Amino acid sequence: MVSKEITYEPLVDDEIFAQAQAILRHRGRGTGGEHVRQRTRNPYVFRGMIYCAACDRRMQGQYNHGDAYYRCRFPQEYALANQVPHPRNVYLREDALTDPLDTWLTSAFAPHRVEQTITAMADAQPLEHSxxxxxxxxxxxxxxxxxxxxxxxxxxxxxxxxxxxxxxxxxxxxxxxxxxxxxxxxxxxxx
Structure with missing residues (x-):
């Protein structure tokens, strides 16, 4: 909320503030002033959503031999210090998740089950807050x-x-x- 009346003496005048905002707007951008979002070379379907079952850390996406994997690399020193039975690297192929998920989605949204699935989704939502x-x-x-x-x-x-x-x-x-x-x-x- 902005006050219409000046309550305190401003630290900087409006002109300097506008100049600073212009500099911040153009910082880190190309010559055209437009921010271009860099596309990842290898997209991951479950990016940021897969966690290691052994240590509960978020798994990182990694391509290996042309296939997408999720990897948890747990340094041996941490495993020993925290008494976690964790291999040095844990790999999970992305298609090990996407294939069963696609099969389930195909069956859940089959024409004869669409209404039942939508009802189940609506019932899973909280009705009202306490x-x-x-x-x-x-x-x-x-x-x-x-x-x-x-x-x-x-x-x-x-x-x-x-x-x-x-x-x-x-x-x-x-x-x-x-x-x-x-x-x-x-x-x-x-x-």
């Missing part, structure tokens, strides 16, 4: 509003503005987090 979660966020917002009123009263009574300003900033940040939580809860209800 009222305690939304209620807790609303309670925090109400508590923050009450604190802010007390802080304003303290300022009117002659309290030190520097101290009260810190309290107000902290309470406003807490209120903003609670509002974000409340919006997240409201935004994730199924349609």
């Amino acid at each position: 009222p305690a979660t939304g209620g807790a966020a609303q309670a925090i917002i109400n508590e923050c509003d009450a604190k802010l009123e007390r802080y304003r009263a303290a300022l009117d009574a002659g309290a030190d503005p520097a101290v009260v300003t810190g309290w107000i900033a902290q309470t406003q940040a807490e209120r903003a987090r609670a509002e974000a939580n409340l919006c997240t809860i409201a935004g994730t209800t199924p349609r």
